[in-house]
Amino acid sequence: MIVDLPRPNSQEDVLVLLNALEAQDENVSDFRGTKNSLIRIMDSFPVKSKRATADIQGVQTELVLSGYDDSILVLVTQIGKMGTLLHAKKEEIYGGTPTFSVNILMGKRDEPLLQACARQVIEDISNSGGSRPLILSLGLKDHSPETLKSVVQLIVANKIW
Secondary structure, eight states, rough: OOOOOOOOHHHHHHHHHHHHHHHHHGHHHHGGGGGHHHHHHHHHHHSEEEEEEEEEEEEEEEEEEEESSSSEEEEEESSSSOOEEEEEEEOOOSSSEEEEEEEESSSSSSSSHHHHHHHHHHHHHTTTTTTOEEEEEEEOOOOOOHHHHHHHHHHHHOOOO
C-alpha cells in the first residue's frame, strides 16, 4: 500500500508518522530499528521550523517560524501572502541598556503598529537570551492594536529561539 504522507517538519512529526504507520501495518515494525536514525536526521535539519494556526479576531491566521544560524524568520498571514516585511535587531551599546531598531524592508511604511509588533518580538528574543536579528512578514487583514497584540502572543507562544 502506498500512502502519500506530508514531509515531516520536526522530530515529533517523524514519531507521529512512524506510530501511525505501525498502527496500520504490522510489517512496518521492521522500521522500528530506523526510528532513531530518522530522529537523528530530523535533528540535523539545517533550519529549525515550526508552524501554527490560530483564529485572531475571527480570521484564520497562519504562522511559520524558521530559525536560521544568522536570523529568525517569522511569517504571519491572514491573506495567504507575505505582506509587509520588517527587519528588527538588537543593538548593543557599550555599558548601557540595549536598544532595538526596526526597519521596513518592503510594504506598508505608514503603519507604526507593525513596527511596534516587530519590536515586541525582537525584545522577547533578546530577553530569552537570543541575539539573532528578526525578519518578520505580516500579511494581515487588520492592523488594529488587538490584532497585533494577538499576533505577538501567537509568535511568543510558538517561539523557536
